[in-house]
Amino acid sequence: MKISVIITLKKDVLDPQGKVIHQALDGMGFNDVNEVRQGKYFEIDTKETDPQKAKNKVEEMCKKLLANLVIENYKIIDAQ
Amino acid sequence: MKSAVITFPGSNCDRDMDVALKKFGFKNKMVWHQDVELPKSDLVVLPGGFSYGDYLRCGSMASKSKIMQSVINFANSGGMVMGICNGFQILVETGLVPGVLLRNKYLEFICKNVFVKISAKDSAYFKNIKNDVLELHIAHNEGNYFCTNDQLKEIEDNAQVAINYCNNEGKIEKSFNPNGSIKNIAGIFNKEKNVLGMMPHPERMIDSSLSGEDGSLFFKNLINNIK
Numbered sequence: 213m214k215i216s217v218i219i220t221l222k223k224d225v226l227d228p229q230g231k232v233i234h235q236a237l238d239g240m241g242f243n244d245v246n247e248v249r250q251g252k253y254f255e256i257d258t259k260e261t262d263p264q265k266a267k268n269k270v271e272e273m274c275k276k277l278l279a280n281l282v283i284e285n286y287k288i289i290d291a292q
Numbered sequence: 293m294k295s296a297v298i299t300f301p302g303s304n305c306d307r308d309m310d311v312a313l314k315k316f317g318f319k320n321k322m323v324w325h326q327d328v329e330l331p332k333s334d335l336v337v338l339p340g341g342f343s344y345g346d347y348l349r350c351g352s353m354a355s356k357s358k359i360m361q362s363v364i365n366f367a368n369s370g371g372m373v374m375g376i377c378n379g380f381q382i383l384v385e386t387g388l389v390p391g392v393l394l395r396n397k398y399l400e401f402i403c404k405n406v407f408v409k410i411s412a413k414d415s416a417y418f419k420n421i422k423n424d425v426l427e428l429h430i431a432h433n434e435g436n437y438f439c440t441n442d443q444l445k446e447i448e449d450n451a452q453v454a455i456n457y458c459n460n461e462g463k464i465e466k467s468f469n470p471n472g473s474i475k476n477i478a479g480i481f482n483k484e485k486n487v488l489g490m491m492p493h494p495e496r497m498i499d500s501s502l503s504g505e506d507g508s509l510f511f512k513n514l515i516n517n518i519k
Contacts, residue, residue, distance in 0.1 A: 225438065226472070228399050277356065280349055280385070282392045282440060 213261060215270045216290035217278065220251040225283045254278060263291045293318050293518050296333040298363065300325045300354045305340035305376065305495060312495035313337070316511035325357040334518045335372045336363055338379030340431070340493055350393065350434045351381030360386060372416065372518065373487045377432055380479070380489035389482050389489045390447060391439030396432070397472025403431040405503055406470055408455040408478045408492055409462045415485040416517040417510075418454065425462045426455075426506040428492035430470065430478075435491040437473035437480070447480060454479040454488055 221227050227249050234248040256273070260266040267288055274286040295318040299306045306322065313320040313335075321331045330336060344353035354360070360382075367373040367388050375383035383389045396402060407425050410418045439447065447453060456476040458464045469476045471491075479490025497507030 226394065226397070226436075228395055228397060232399065277352065278348070280352070280392055282443075283394065283438065 213258060213263065213266050214290075214292055215256045215258060215266055215288060217254045217256065217270060217274060217286055217288050218251055219254070219274070219279045219284050219286050221249060222283055222285055252278075267291055293334045293515050294332060295320045295335040295337060296323045296331055297321075297337045297339055298323050298325060298359055299339070300341070300343035300357060300382075302343045302345055303339050303341035303378070305378075305493060308493075308495045309337050309339045309376070312498045312507065312511055315498060316508070317515050323359060325354065325359050327359050328362065330359070330362045330366055333366075333371070335374065335514070336366055338363070338373070338375040338382050340377030340379060343378055343382065346434075349381075349385065351378060351383075351385040354378075354382045355385035364388065367482070367487050370484065370486055374417070375487075375489040376493055376495070377430075377435075377491055380491055381434060383487065383489040388487050389480050390443045390452075391437055391480065393434045393491075394436040394438050394472075395434050396436050396470075401431075401433045402435070402470050404429070404470070406430050406478075406492065407458050407460050407462075407468070409458040409464055411453045411456050412451050412481065412485075414451070415454070415481060415488070417481075417485075417488050417514060419513070419517050421509055421513045423506070423509060425458060425460065426492075426494075426509065427460075427497070427504045428494055428506060429496040429503065430492050432471070432491055435471045435473065435478075437477040437491075439474065444474060450483055452481045452483065452485070453477055454481050455490060455492070
């Protein structure tokens with residue numbers, strides 16, 4: 213089954229890349245953007261067929277490797 | 293004194309570190325990241341470079357490599373472990389030192405000489421260095437030290453800040469901060485001060501043909517203090 217995870221920077225962590233993207237959007241005429249925050253997206257294809265078990269495993273992966281919990285949050289957004 | 297330098301795929305300051313350690317009297321061994329055991333050492337060095345191409349987060353993949361469990365055990369039993377640049381990034385990813393290293397504030401790769409003030413002289417790494425300020429070289433894209441407010445309080449309460457970016461007179465001000473690090477932090481210790489992570493490269497300042505020799509002060513002092 214495929215589990216989708218997004219990793220985002222925590223609120224009080226500076227995101228200079230997001231800022232630059234925001235500025236670029238501004239320059240392109242998208243003037244109504246308040247803020248841009250850049251994150252990461254992972255698709256993990258696992259042999260596990262039980263959705264809850266698969267989610268638990270991916271959560272463990274997030275805590276141990278995919279995210280650094282000092283600066284990042286993770287969210288499992290899909291399992292199918 | 294025996295030292296060991298770990299080479300990861302993508303390390304590129306490992307041999308410079310080997311040259312520096314040998315120059316100042318260490319018997320150094322190079323250790324491959326897939327090895328399981330460390331040779332008997334008084335000092336283990338995680339060198340600079342771009343381990344695993346900086347994939348995922350700088351240092352994150354290297355922190356999970358085979359040899360690192362031995363390095364973590366060595367550090368936890370009081371052994372001296374020093375991480376320079378990418379080595380510092382690996383150390384924060386193992387959790388041996390607190391915090392993380394973010395992308396530089398202005399998104400530039402910075403490669404230049406900087407001045408750092410030695411802020412804690414009670415560890416074997418800096419004890420007996422007469423100078424308060426060293427001129428060292430930095431070369432990094434992710435050196436912007438960050439930690440939570442709780443971590444910062446703990447770091448400061450335990451005097452774990454090793455060195456701060458400053459000017460040539462030792463003034464620590466925002467304008468001398470190259471990368472946006474919290475409180476101009478360039479290097480920190482673990483609580484016990486046997487583990488040091490720092491962005492500057494002392495191994496690049498050990499010869500008169502290079503752009504300075506303050507790294508020599510660091511290594512001369514280091515070998516004298518590991519006894």
